[in-house]
Amino acid sequence: MTARTFVCRCEDVTLGEVERAIAVGLADVEEIKRYTGLGTGPCQGKECLSALGRLLVARGLVPAAALRPFTARPPVEPVTFGALAAGATGPVAPEDPSR
Amino acid sequence: MPKAPLLAPPGPPTLTFRWDGAPVAACPGDTVASALIAAGELATSRSAKYRRLRGPACLHGGCGTCLVRVDGRPNQRACLTPVREDMVVEPQNTYGGLDPTALVDQIFRRGIDHHHLVVYPRLANQMMQGVARELAGFGELPDAPPEGAAGLFDHVPEVLVIGAGRSGRALAAALAAAGRPPLVVERRAAAALPAAERPARLLAGVGVFACYPQERLWAAASEHPPVLHRLRPRHVVLAVGAHEPTIPLANNDLPGVVSARGLADMLEQTGRRLAARVVVVGEGPRAELLAAGLGAERVAPARVHKLLGARRVKGVQLDDGKILRCDLVALAPDPAPAFELAAQAGAPIRFTGAGFAPVCDPDGRIAAGPAAHPLEAADAQTAPPPPWTLWAVGELAGATTPAEIQASVDRCAAALLRALAESPAPEDSHARA
Amino acid sequence: MTAVMGRPDTALPADVDVAVIGGGIMGLGLAYHLALLSGTGAKGKPPLSVAVIERSYLVSGASGRNGGGVRMQWGDAGNVRLMMDSIELCKDLAQQLGINLWFRQGGYLFLARSEAGEVRLERNVHLHAEVGAPTRLLTAAEAQTIVPQLDVAEVRLATFNPEDGVVFPWAFVWGYAAKAVERGVLLRTHTSVTRVEPLARGYALHLSTGEVVRAARVVNATGAWSGALNRQLGIDLPNRPHRHEILSSEPLKPFLDPLVVDLSSGLYFSQSTRGELVTGISLPDAPDGSDESLTLHSSLRFLTHLSRTLTRLMPITAAMKVLRQWVGPYDVSPDGDAIVGPSPGHPDFIQVCGFTGHGFMMAPAVGRLLARWLLDGEAHPMLARWSPGRFAAGGMARREDMIIG
Ligand SMILES: Cc1cc2nc3c(=O)[nH]c(=O)nc-3n(C[C@H](O)[C@H](O)[C@H](O)COP(=O)(O)OP(=O)(O)OC[C@H]3O[C@@H](n4cnc5c(N)ncnc54)[C@H](O)[C@@H]3O)c2cc1C
Numbered sequence: 001m002t003a004r005t006f007v008c009r010c011e012d013v014t015l016g017e018v019e020r021a022i023a024v025g026l027a028d029v030e031e032i033k034r035y036t037g038l039g040t041g042p043c044q045g046k047e048c049l050s051a052l053g054r055l056l057v058a059r060g061l062v063p064a065a066a067l068r069p070f071t072a073r074p075p076v077e078p079v080t081f082g083a084l085a086a087g088a089t090g091p092v093a094p095e096d097p098s099r
Numbered sequence: 100m101p102k103a104p105l106l107a108p109p110g111p112p113t114l115t116f117r118w119d120g121a122p123v124a125a126c127p128g129d130t131v132a133s134a135l136i137a138a139g140e141l142a143t144s145r146s147a148k149y150r151r152l153r154g155p156a157c158l159h160g161g162c163g164t165c166l167v168r169v170d171g172r173p174n175q176r177a178c179l180t181p182v183r184e185d186m187v188v189e190p191q192n193t194y195g196g197l198d199p200t201a202l203v204d205q206i207f208r209r210g211i212d213h214h215h216l217v218v219y220p221r222l223a224n225q226m227m228q229g230v231a232r233e234l235a236g237f238g239e240l241p242d243a244p245p246e247g248a249a250g251l252f253d254h255v256p257e258v259l260v261i262g263a264g265r266s267g268r269a270l271a272a273a274l275a276a277a278g279r280p281p282l283v284v285e286r287r288a289a290a291a292l293p294a295a296e297r298p299a300r301l302l303a304g305v306g307v308f309a310c311y312p313q314e315r316l317w318a319a320a321s322e323h324p325p326v327l328h329r330l331r332p333r334h335v336v337l338a339v340g341a342h343e344p345t346i347p348l349a350n351n352d353l354p355g356v357v358s359a360r361g362l363a364d365m366l367e368q369t370g371r372r373l374a375a376r377v378v379v380v381g382e383g384p385r386a387e388l389l390a391a392g393l394g395a396e397r398v399a400p401a402r403v404h405k406l407l408g409a410r411r412v413k414g415v416q417l418d419d420g421k422i423l424r425c426d427l428v429a430l431a432p433d434p435a436p437a438f439e440l441a442a443q444a445g446a447p448i449r450f451t452g453a454g455f456a457p458v459c460d461p462d463g464r465i466a467a468g469p470a471a472h473p474l475e476a477a478d479a480q481t482a483p484p485p486p487w488t489l490w491a492v493g494e495l496a497g498a499t500t501p502a503e504i505q506a507s508v509d510r511c512a513a514a515l516l517r518a519l520a521e522s523p524a525p526e527d528s529h530a531r532a
Numbered sequence: 533m534t535a536v537m538g539r540p541d542t543a544l545p546a547d548v549d550v551a552v553i554g555g556g557i558m559g560l561g562l563a564y565h566l567a568l569l570s571g572t573g574a575k576g577k578p579p580l581s582v583a584v585i586e587r588s589y590l591v592s593g594a595s596g597r598n599g600g601g602v603r604m605q606w607g608d609a610g611n612v613r614l615m616m617d618s619i620e621l622c623k624d625l626a627q628q629l630g631i632n633l634w635f636r637q638g639g640y641l642f643l644a645r646s647e648a649g650e651v652r653l654e655r656n657v658h659l660h661a662e663v664g665a666p667t668r669l670l671t672a673a674e675a676q677t678i679v680p681q682l683d684v685a686e687v688r689l690a691t692f693n694p695e696d697g698v699v700f701p702w703a704f705v706w707g708y709a710a711k712a713v714e715r716g717v718l719l720r721t722h723t724s725v726t727r728v729e730p731l732a733r734g735y736a737l738h739l740s741t742g743e744v745v746r747a748a749r750v751v752n753a754t755g756a757w758s759g760a761l762n763r764q765l766g767i768d769l770p771n772r773p774h775r776h777e778i779l780s781s782e783p784l785k786p787f788l789d790p791l792v793v794d795l796s797s798g799l800y801f802s803q804s805t806r807g808e809l810v811t812g813i814s815l816p817d818a819p820d821g822s823d824e825s826l827t828l829h830s831s832l833r834f835l836t837h838l839s840r841t842l843t844r845l846m847p848i849t850a851a852m853k854v855l856r857q858w859v860g861p862y863d864v865s866p867d868g869d870a871i872v873g874p875s876p877g878h879p880d881f882i883q884v885c886g887f888t889g890h891g892f893m894m895a896p897a898v899g900r901l902l903a904r905w906l907l908d909g910e911a912h913p914m915l916a917r918w919s920p921g922r923f924a925a926g927g928m929a930r931r932e933d934m935i936i937g
């Protein structure tokens with residue numbers, strides 16, 4: 001097995017990959033997320049976001065006071081389409097909406 | 100080959116379920132993860148890109164690597180799923196014991212840059228994309244749509260407490276003692292909570308998945324049966340605790356590398372005892388406490404050269420070359436508060452050094468402010484002020500030790516009761532919509 | 533090796549030939565083609581200096597928030613031809629840009645559940661045959677052989693075009709950015725243009741950093757945010773921002789090849805390379821906002837409405853889980869056609885806006901034709917049709933009825 005250090009296990013993002021993203025000029029949590037895929041898997045950042053934050057602060061790339069998380073998109077807990085369908089109200093299908 | 104058990108049962112096992120075709124014995128309080136770890140089955144899937152073996156890690160519902168197929172439903176969290184007799188549990192994203200895709204990890208020793216992998220020539224690129232597509236997804240389509248009709252409930256509680264962990268339960272008890280019992284929503288099954296401490300009004304097995312300030316509600320759901328809950332509370336107490344982030348160490352993804360906190364909680368919840376050698380990696384008072392509780396040796400992360408093992412963790416190699424043999428490595432990082440719901444509710448978020456947390460006063464009251472990201476910040480500012488008051492307790496409010504958590508609960512309960520005293524108790528309503 | 537894709541500290545000169553405001557797919561696709569055509573010193577001209585100024589990170593706008601659908605199944609011959617060009621360009625674009633675009637031609641499957649939809653699909657098939665697009669008419673049962681999990685009880689007719697497909701949008705933007713930078717385009721991120729000041733020749737752009745950049749020609753590629761800049765110059769155009777919600781599901785092994793569109797509800801869904809179902813729907817009464825009120829908040833209403841429609845059409849999805857939901861801005865043009873070319877009263881202030889919910893797929897073709905026009909004045913039939921002057925001149929006509937979402 002190859003020795004690898006992971007920051008985000010869901011999307012298999014290693015410390016080296018984050019370093020490469022930083023090296024090409026990406027310094028914003030949102031853009032590092034998108035370029036490396038960090039935080040886009042099943043945990044949606046619960047495991048990896050804070051590790052990325054600590055790294056950016058430790059490297060002096062972002063002052064701690066200015067660091068912001070990436071947007072905490074719903075859902076933060078799993079929800080099925082089946083459960084959500086129960087919440088629909090209003091007409092079943094609008095009249096052909098394409099314009 | 101049967102694996103050596105790692106956790107001793109609290110009594111004779113009375114349940115049997117199937118793991119990857121073979122029977123596994125379990126006890127009534129077990130989750131799929133605790134039963135599998137007990138049986139020495141640490142790997143539950145292979146990872147998307149490097150095809151490495153992975154297994155339950157945070158033991159706390161937060162990390163997403165314990166996902167297994169349960170009775171034909173993909174991506175169920177083994178660490179939150181109670182074991183049932185005859186349950187059929189299967190690994191995901193693997194192709195048997197001698198999985199040829201495991202070679203990916205060997206071949207791409209220097210890493211895979213998926214943006215620039217086999218771009219040329221076009222034909223090879225298309226073949227690579229086909230293979231990547233086959234390997235990527237996690238789990239197969241479900242066997243069947245859920246049985247039974249889905250349900251919808253509307254709740255208008257005076258106080259909603261999200262999370263029935265230590266702080267949520269203590270806060271609920273304090274409010275109930277003062278005659279204002281809150282509605283408590285907890286994603287774990289009721290059986291996972293100590294019977295004596297179960298809140299009177301509890302929605303268990305239900306996860307609050309979002310706050311929608313523009314729609315002035317909080318949304319929660321259970322998966323089986325499929326039910327959606329819409330909550331319109333006057334006060335919301337976030338008792339959602341903290342995530343256990345990873346510690347960047349070489350091979351920190353090996354099966355058997357778990358969260359020390361998650362392991363301790365799992366032992367408490369299931370009544371199981373350690374029958375394995377554990378090394379705790381972490382520093383500071385919290386890590387020391389956890390290591391003592393687990394009766395394990397502790398090393399600071401800076402001293403670790405790498406974790407050893409191939410199919411599961413076998414030891415910790417230190418910088419001086421020394422090797423500590425073990426069956427489990429328990430990581431004890433500084434916890435990262437579970438700030439997500441607070442952020443969705445428009446709370447100002449700051450970096451604490453360990454993770455992100457909502458800004459709150461000593462009582463836990465959170466002032467509504469702009470949303471976290473400038474592009475999406477306009478939302479919070481244009482939304483009308485929310486119809487609820489937002490509070491944080493416990494680890495979300497920065498408490499780390501049991502004593503700090505209790506103090507945070509006491510302050511929050513007192514302040515919340517003062518706020519409630521200013522208005523008469525309204526009738527809560529709960530209705531099937 | 534990862535290439536540089538623009539930086540917050542890229543040095544900008546005081547004067548450039550072309551300044552592009554907005555680093556979305558339109559701005560960067562254009563910059564790439566400008567660099568490609570001019571950088572070689574074609575026709576003895578000196579290379580053009582081009583700067584792109586992006587307010588936030590790359591892929592922060594609509595280009596980073598879309599569904600990645602690419603199709604030639606349109607209702608109007610001009611759009612079909614344009615998209616045939618664009619899809620042709622997409623075929624080896626990954627090799628040209630040196631980055632994986634994950635372009636997968638799994639086709640688009642359109643479903644009609646109403647008589648009106650049926651009529652449109654039949655018309656499309658005839659039109660496509662004339663133009664040379666390989667669209668086939670299918671029965672409901674045939675549609676089900678392509679997507680076995682569909683419940684086709686209400687489906688009256690379907691069409692399928694195997695050349696249509698999906699891409700991974702972010703990589704497209706990064707690819708254009710990296711190649712444009714490699715060819716000399718100056719790409720500044722995390723910097724916004726706060727004021728556009730007309731000069732005797734060209735414009736002075738005032739940046740959020742306090743810098744001022746003068747440009748002989750300026751391209752407004754800010755999509756849903758373009759109105760604010762236009763109004764500074766008194767340019768009155770009718771495109772308006774509109775929230776469009778979208779989500780992705782938990783990633784599963786491949787089970788769905790085409791992108792499916794239900795014409796009756798505006799529901800669309802496809803499966804990404806990663807295995808996620810990517811799906812959106814038009815909300816029955818989503819309000820159009822002004823750009824001051826453009827907010828990107830997600831809603832439960834979207835989730836429930838989409839889920840009901842999706843689980844009826846594809847019942848197995850009831851057991852699937854949502855991974856994340858988000859919102860992006862459509863830049864809606866009133867007649868459904870884009871707004872591209874010199875602005876009324878400001879011939880050197882050029883629009884490339886109004887692409888509603890389909891700008892991503894058009895960008896490869898648009899970038900090339902607009903670069904040719906900017907450099908050499910080369911005409912293109914779509915440019916005449918997309919003229920920003922058409923609204924004042926009363927030349928607005930709705931030609932397209934296959935806009936989704
Ligand atoms: C949810 C959704 C789904 C979609 N699905 C599809 C699809 O399947 N297929 C398809 O083809 N299209 C789709 N679209 C449409 C497509 O995304 C857009 O048409 C396309 O991305 C527009 O590109 P753009 O470059 O014009 O805009 P944008 O990507 O929005 O770029 C504009 C940029 O300008 C920047 N900017 C704004 N103001 C300033 C300023 N003052 N100074 C500097 N920079 C500024 C912004 O930050 C932004 O990055 C979808 C759109 C949405 C929202």
Ligand code: FES
Pocket residue numbers: 132154155156157158159160161162163164165166176177178179
């Ligand atoms: S989510 Fe189950 S172990 Fe982390």
